Structures are given as C-alpha cells and as structure tokens.
Amino acid sequence: MISGPSGVGKGTVVRRVLELDPSLYYSVSAKTRAPRPGEVNGREYWFVSEEEFDRMVERGELLEHASMFGHRSGTPARPVEVKRAEGVDVLLEIDVQGAAQVRGRVPDSVLIFLEPPTREELVRRLEARGTEHGTDLERRLARVDGEMAAGERFDHRVVNDEVDRAALEVMAILHGYGHTA
Numbered sequence: 001m002i003s004g005p006s007g008v009g010k011g012t013v014v015r016r017v018l019e020l021d022p023s024l025y026y027s028v029s030a031k032t033r034a035p036r037p038g039e040v041n042g043r044e045y046w047f048v049s050e051e052e053f054d055r056m057v058e059r060g061e062l063l064e065h066a067s068m069f070g071h072r073s074g075t076p077a078r079p080v081e082v083k084r085a086e087g088v089d090v091l092l093e094i095d096v097q098g099a100a101q102v103r104g105r106v107p108d109s110v111l112i113f114l115e116p117p118t119r120e121e122l123v124r125r126l127e128a129r130g131t132e133h134g135t136d137l138e139r140r141l142a143r144v145d146g147e148m149a150a151g152e153r154f155d156h157r158v159v160n161d162e163v164d165r166a167a168l169e170v171m172a173i174l175h176g177y178g179h180t181a
C-alpha cells in the first residue's frame with residue numbers, strides 16, 4: 001500500500017512504479033465523486049453513486065472504505081483476492097484511514113508512507129495543483145497535520161523529493177519483501 005497526505009504526489013509515484021514494474025496489479029478504487037477532466041471510469045477509479053457505494057458496503061464487497069472531502073473511497077475486495085491467489089502482488093493507493101483497515105485484515109500487507117520534503121512544500125503543492133479551491137482546498141490543508149502524524153505508524157517512509165528517485169526507493173522496498181518483477 002502506498003499512502004500519505006493529500007497532495008504529496010501519491011498518484012504520480014504510483015504511475016511511475018507501475019511503469020517500472022508492470023508485473024504489479026493496481027487496485028482500482030471505487031469513488032463517489034464525479035470524474036475530473038481526463039479521468040476515465042475503470043482506469044483512475046470506478047465512479048459510483050452514493051447508493052451503489054452503500055450497496056457495496058452492505059454486501060461486504062469492499063476490503064476497506066473511508067470518507068474524505070465529502071465523498072467516499074473504497075477498495076473492491078474481490079480483484080485483490082483473485083490476484084493474490086494467483087501469486088500476483090497488488091498495489092493499493094489509499095488514504096491513511098483505509099491503510100489502517102487493510103493492515104488489520106491483510107497481515108502481510110506492506111505500508112509505505114509517502115511524505116513531502118517539508119510541510120511547507122506539501123501546502124505549496126496542494127495550492128499549485130489547482131484542482132480544488134475554497135473550502136475543498138481548506139479542508140485538505142486542515143487534514144495535513146493529522147495525515148503527516150499517521151506516517152509514524154507505517155512500515156516505511158519515502159520522501160517524494162523527486163518522482164523517479166522515490167519510485168525506485170519504493171521498488172527497492174518491495175524487493176526487500178521478496179517481490180520480483
């Protein structure tokens with residue numbers, strides 16, 4: 001699992017890791033928000049309605065789920081189980097609440113916390129990203145300290161100072177657990 005505070009660049013590092021190592025299976029999460037420009041259903045996320053999400057929760061179809069910024073995200077359990085049964089290592093990009101849930105249910109999971117070089121840099125990246133404004137941006141900023149503190153409980157911490165370097169460090173960590181590309 002790769003986690004870390006909002007805006008740290010999890011998505012970019014995950015994409016780079018998947019380019020470097022196509023043998024990893026990327027778990028596509030369910031999300032209740034609308035797609036942003038350029039996002040494709042089934043690629044970045046499965047975009048579902050609140051009702052569909054409720055149904056997934058009720059049926060026990062999610063390995064974990066969490067609320068964030070007025071919408072919900074969750075990991076469909078079945079694809080993760082199928083891939084793991086096939087011996088394929090699965091990569092999750094997930095928020096810190098979800099990571100804690102998966103840790104409780106999947107004892108051999110590996111938690112990698114991606115952190116910014118400094119808190120100031122994270123705030124700058126969140127503002128520069130320009131995908132959120134006003135209250136949404138403020139809410140993300142308000143969560144930063146709690147999310148940064150959550151890093152203490154992770155198995156590994158990687159500083160996202162440079163995408164390629166951070167992605168290679170993630171790969172090295174996975175290899176340390178016996179993952180082979």
Ligand code: 5GP
Binds near residue numbers: 065068
């Ligand atoms: P976005 O900016 O795409 O609206 O939200 C990204 C946030 O959702 C990130 O913090 C990311 O880690 C989190 N996220 C994405 N997929 C999942 C998931 O399946 N479960 C949980 N708990 N968080 C997720």
